[in-house]
Amino acid sequence: MEIRSACLDLERRRQAALVAVDLKALDAMFADDLVHIHSVGLVHDKAELLAHIDAKRGFAAIERGHLTVRVLSEDAAVMTGTINNHMRAPDGSMSEMRGMVTQIIRREPTGWKFMHFQLTLIK
Numbered sequence: 597m598e599i600r601s602a603c604l605d606l607e608r609r610r611q612a613a614l615v616a617v618d619l620k621a622l623d624a625m626f627a628d629d630l631v632h633i634h635s636v637g638l639v640h641d642k643a644e645l646l647a648h649i650d651a652k653r654g655f656a657a658i659e660r661g662h663l664t665v666r667v668l669s670e671d672a673a674v675m676t677g678t679i680n681n682h683m684r685a686p687d688g689s690m691s692e693m694r695g696m697v698t699q700i701i702r703r704e705p706t707g708w709k710f711m712h713f714q715l716t717l718i719k
Contacts, residue, residue: 600665603673603701606708611658619646627709635715657682671703694718
């Protein structure tokens with residue numbers, strides 16, 4: 597599979613897994629050395645992020661704008677683009693979080709994995 601297509605497919609699967617709270621699928625697509633930086637500056641490693649997703653269960657939907665994939669090598673790419681997260685609060689109320697995301701994706705023996713994610717809010 598061409599690198600750009602592989603990265604876009606990985607992102608589509610990440611979105612679906614977040615909405616479904618499919619922790620097994622997310623575990624398989626996150627690199628063991630993942631660094632995930634939330635919009636408020638909170639930093640999680642892989643285990644912390646999976647626990648956070650499991651506890652919050654907040655994604656109702658995720659929309660991505662145009663994504664730019666810069667291929668760095670046969671085994672690495674940087675993907676940037678806008679995101680609109682539709683979030684569900686514990687009380688059932690809904691909110692939207694719009695931002696710009698940078699993701700670093702690396703090919704490992706088991707496939708393409710996210711190794712870095714950073715979200716900056718767009719006001």
